[in-house]
Amino acid sequence: MSSIVSLNDVHVHFGSSRAVDGVSVDVKPGEVLALVGESGSGKTTLIRAVQGLQTVTSGEIAYTASAEPVSEPDGGRGRGNRGVQMIFQDPTGALNPRQTIYEIVAEGLRIRKESQNEAERVGRALSRAGLRPPERFFPMYPHQISGGQRQRVVIAGAMVMEPDLLLADEPVASLDASIRGEILALMLELVEETGLSILVVTHDLGLAWNIADRVAVMYLGRIVELGPTEQILGEPRHPYTRALLSVVPETTRMEQQILIGEIPDSRRIPVGCRFHPRCPLLQSGTLAAEVASRCTTEDPGPVDMNADSAAACWAVT
Amino acid sequence: MNQLVLSVKDLAITYHSASGPVPAVRGVSFDLAVGDSLGLAGESGCGKSTLANALLRLLPDGTTTSGEVMIDGQDLFALSPGGLRAVRWTTGAIVFQGALHALNPVQTAGRQVREPMLIHHTVGSEDEARVRSRQLFERVGLPANQLDAYPHQLSGGQRQRVLIAMALACDPQLLIADEPTTALDLMVQAQVLALIAELRRESSLSLIFITHDLSVLTYVADHLAIMYAGKIVEEGPSLSVFQNATHPYTRALAAAFPTIGDPSSRLAPSGLAGDPPTPGALPSGCPFHPRCPLAEDRCQTAEPDLRPAGPGQRAACVLV
Structure with missing residues (x-):
């Protein structure tokens, strides 16, 4: 089946900084793909590029027809892609405190001058996001509802455009623990009911376990491991994924591998494998000499997006 | 029974807002x-940060407190301003979340670590403070050359280490850490947690660690101790509480x-x-009942006290 969006060797550079450095991946219809990584991995830059908010330096982002960015008369992409909608981390910051819930959710329609059946569409989006009956919420302001409800309003504002692809940047990171599950359950429900695809960016592996069909692990501008969630979180092969998983407090079955230092500056990406200066496998001295020398001199390259699962590591065969 | 560094009895804290009293800790x-x-x-x-701040009397003026806090054998609420200054930093020190805001942007990291020592006279001279700050940096895993760095030149994880070094400056007996890892990446969080565990192994440091996770x-x-609506609703040895939670809220x-x-x-x-x-607007009875999957009629009227719920474990739920 064709993809909702397909990324082919996408680069986003800021001067000498290679924030996204060759990413190829596609999002399939009805799929939840989790892009997992730490700060500095380039995951937020990448999702902004998919939304059309960030120009790519090279490479290609191909959308299905319905998700295609609409070119504006002025040649800009100011209004973004109709079929691609985004929700952000902090619902309070994302909502205009002086607009009613109705106005907030209707805004996308108004910008696109789609005024037919506005009230009905706003109502449908709100109830789809679990705010029922929707009419009760129409006249309310963001401060009158709870944090969990605010995130539902943000989701309703995205769903009113009936997107094919929902981009979510840490959708539950600023929410209370007990509310988190409700919002994640809502996202799964939306996929089931509308056939939507979701690309979710997170540092939270538990979130991926909860909702993602596939996981892409990013490190320093590249996807270093890609595959079905059960496999990536159950039997990770890339030493970076293994280390990340070993420090998740929710897993107790692995011996902790705490990496030294932090992700390097994307202006100075190490030669060879970009992970090699922090790689516990290389440091363990158990690798064969010819493999170890490849790690420090030769880039293993991006993972193969068409493989069922793939890891960008010389030691993985 | 070991000596107590902290003993809190029936502590209640009420803020006063324009719309009336707000009982934060009950x-x-x-x-x-x-x-x-x-x-x-x-x-x-739930009152956890209010509680943490109250343990060093860091609450805003006009806040009403009742109950008793004994810190290192001294009655916290009876301390004179001088006595309170001596308790802060030297008996108990606090590490906040959001390391960027807790540091002074125009002072070097080293300067900020030396300051509490000089103010509290735990060192005899500026030189001695420099020596001690170098030791502290080593202890929290920061290279000595970062003593001269300004906060903006450090990463989030490094700033959190500076805050821990600062808190340890006067060699306190009690470290209060309020969500110290919440803003950090997974790997950096693991580094900071490992550091705190190591500091505790090296000395008899007592720790209060606050988080939502x-x-x-x-x-x-x-x-x-699990808090909900200003009260402890379940407490006990950490593994048993985590694995055999009895209060429906803890389970959730x-x-x-x-x-x-x-x-x-x-x-x-x-x-x-x-x-x-x-x-400011708590439900009647058990404050958890409107969200509780197991709530019964009686939960709407009476608020349960903590009761035994397993070895060393107590929970405030009528179903226990």
């Missing part, structure tokens, strides 16, 4: 022995962060309907 009691660690977990508005606490805390909190690999949580996120209550 009667909390616990003891902390020298060298022990207590993890306080709960969500926004229950699973983090099983790493760093011997005992857990534990399930909120799934165990990776557990088939029951795969594609099945678990949450609670509703939101944590606002301290």
Whole structure:
């Protein structure tokens, strides 16, 4: 089946900084793909590029027809892609405190001058996001509802455009623990009911376990491991994924591998494998000499997006 | 019984807002022995940060407190301003979340670590303070050349280490850490948690660690106390509370962060309907009843006290 969006060797550079450095991946219809990584991995830059908010330096982002960015008369992409909608981390910051819930959710329609059946569409989006009956919420302001409800309003504002692809940047990171599950359950429900695809960016592996069909692990501008969630979180092969998983407090079955230092500056990406200066496998001295020398001199390259699962590591065969 | 560094009895804290009194902490009691660690977990508005600040009397003026806090054998609320200054930093020190805001942007990291020592005269001279700050940097895993760095030149994880070095400057007996890892990446969080565990192994440092993430606490805390609506609703040894939670709220909190690999949580996120209550407008009876999957009629009228719920474990629920 064709993809909702397909990324082919996408680069986003800021001067000498290679924030996204060759990413190829596609999002399939009805799929939840989790892009997992730490700060500095380039995951937020990448999702902004998919939304059309960030120009790519090279490479290609191909959308299905319905998700295609609409070119504006002025040649800009100011209004973004109709079929691609985004929700952000902090619902309070994302909502205009002086607009009613109705106005907030209707805004996308108004910008696109789609005024037919506005009230009905706003109502449908709100109830789809679990705010029922929707009419009760129409006249309310963001401060009158709870944090969990605010995130539902943000989701309703995205769903009113009936997107094919929902981009979510840490959708539950600023929410209370007990509310988190409700919002994640809502996202799964939306996929089931509308056939939507979701690309979710997170540092939270538990979130991926909860909702993602596939996981892409990013490190320093590249996807270093890609595959079905059960496999990536159950039997990770890339030493970076293994280390990340070993420090998740929710897993107790692995011996902790705490990496030294932090992700390097994307202006100075190490030669060879970009992970090699922090790689516990290389440091363990158990690798064969010819493999170890490849790690420090030769880039293993991006993972193969068409493989069922793939890891960008010389030691993985 | 070990010597207690902290003994809290029936502590209640009420803020006064324009719209009336806001009871943030409603009667909390616990003891902390020298060298022990207590993890306080709960969500926004449950009173955990208010409680932490109260332990060093860092609450805003006009806040009403009742109950008793004995810190290192001294009655906290009876301390003179001078006595209070001596307790802060030298007996108990606090590490806040959001390391960027807690540091002074126009002073070097080293200067900020030396300052408490000089103010509290725990060192004899500026030179001695320099020597000690170098030792502290080594102890928290920061290179000595970062003593001269300004906060903006450091990463989030490094700033959090500076704050820990600062808190340790006057060699306190008690470290209070309020969500110290919340803003950090997974790997950096693991580094900071490992550092705190190591500091505790090296000395008899007592620890109060506050977070909304229950699973983090099983790493760093011997005992857990779960707070909801200003009260402790469950407490006990951390592994038993985490694995055999008896209060429905604790169970929900534990399930909120799934165990990776557990088939029951795969594609099945678990949450609670509703939101944590606002301290100024608590529900009647058990304040958890509107969100409780097991609530009965009697839960709407009477608020249960803590009762035995297993070895060393207590929970405030009528079903226990």
